[in-house]
Amino acid sequence: MKNFEMCPRFEKAVDLLSKRWVALIVFVLIPGPCRFGEIExxxxxxxxxxxxxRLKELENEGIVQRTVYPEIPVRIEYSLTPKGTALAPILKEIGNWSSDWVELEAKCTS
Structure with a gap:
């Protein structure tokens, strides 16, 4: 691995998805649009x-779309764009991997 060079796009993608809560927010939005309180x-x-x-960052990256409905009271929903939806199979595979390889710590009940 002497001349190994990290692909800048891969590095940026991993940096974005490894920010705390980002992957989980995307995961919550996979089934469909949600309001802020529902995600929270x-x-x-x-x-x-x-x-x-995080929602602003994801919106700026084109992964999440924010839709404002001109109702009273105003309703705002967040949904995945096609770019965000493309992450669904990746997160599913992480879920499969975690089922096979990640063990949860037992909670103390003392």
Whole structure:
């Protein structure tokens, strides 16, 4: 591996997807559009500020689409773009791998 050079696109993709909560947010959106509160309730220990920041990043990357419905009260939904939907098989394979290889720590009940 003397002359190994990391592909810049691969490196950027891994950097984006390895940010805390990003892959889980995408995973939550795979079944379909969700409102902010729905995403937040699916991911315990995730603050609203971090969720907001991650959704903005994903929107800027073209992975998530934010749709504002001009209703009273205003309704905002987040959904995956085709670019985001293309991540679904990757996350499914991570799920398969985790089922085979990742063990959960037993919780203390003392």
């Amino acid at each position: 309730s699916c991911l315990s220990n995730l603050s609203g500020k971090v969720l907001s920041d």
